[in-house]
Amino acid sequence: MSVKSVKGGPESKPSPPGSTRSQPSSDVVEEEGQRGKKRLSHSSAVAAAYICYLNKLFGQERELDQEELDELQVAFKEFDYDADGFIHYKDIAECMRTMGYMPTEMEIIEIVQQVKMKWGGHVDFDDFCELMGPRMLAETAQMVGLKEFRSAFKQFDCDGDGKITLDELKEAMKGLLGEKLKKGELEEILSDIDLNKDGNIDFDEFIMMLSAR
Secondary structure, eight states, X not given: OOOOOOTTSOOOOOOOTTOOOOOOOHHHHHHHXXXXXXXXXXXXXXXXXXXXXXXXXXXXXXXXXXXXXXXXXXXXXXXXXXXXXXXXXXXHHHHHHHTTOOOOXXXXXXXXXXXXXXXXXXXXXXXXXXXXXXXXXXHHTTOOOHHHHHHHHHHHOTXXXXXXXXXXXXXXXXXXXXXXXXHHHHHHHHHHHOTTOSXXXXXXXXXXHHHHO
């Protein structure tokens, strides 16, 4: 007696004799594995580039921006009492407090010794920046707001048209990293950031890229 198939259900059909599901060859599997390793290596290189230039833009490795230099200039002039272009070592601690820093007694002793031994007891503005710059950068490192984003964007947008091209990205990355990235790595970065796929990076896309990392 034959068993009828369930109404509405698919009717099972026996596989033809000798038929088997095709399996990828070992060469294909090996080739896919090599591609996967290459993609992973490529992504790692790009990720390393991101980390490096983010530190350059927002970490303690970056240079003081104009607003920070202006703040130092104002503080320097306030304590350059005779306007001779120098601040006496005795006034450094009070100058720091005026800027919002609260150095400990030990820090003050170390600073005074540095000023006496390195600069003869007086500092000019360049010396003052050398003394205060690292402290200012340490305080603001990784504190990123709209001002910092705009400042960072300008480092990439060389012609100031509000967009970053592949060539501008290449030049900026070269300047920040001190070395050239491969073309494929740059194209991957651009493709990753360019959400509207117009071939450029606008300010909104730039913010989203940095915020995601």
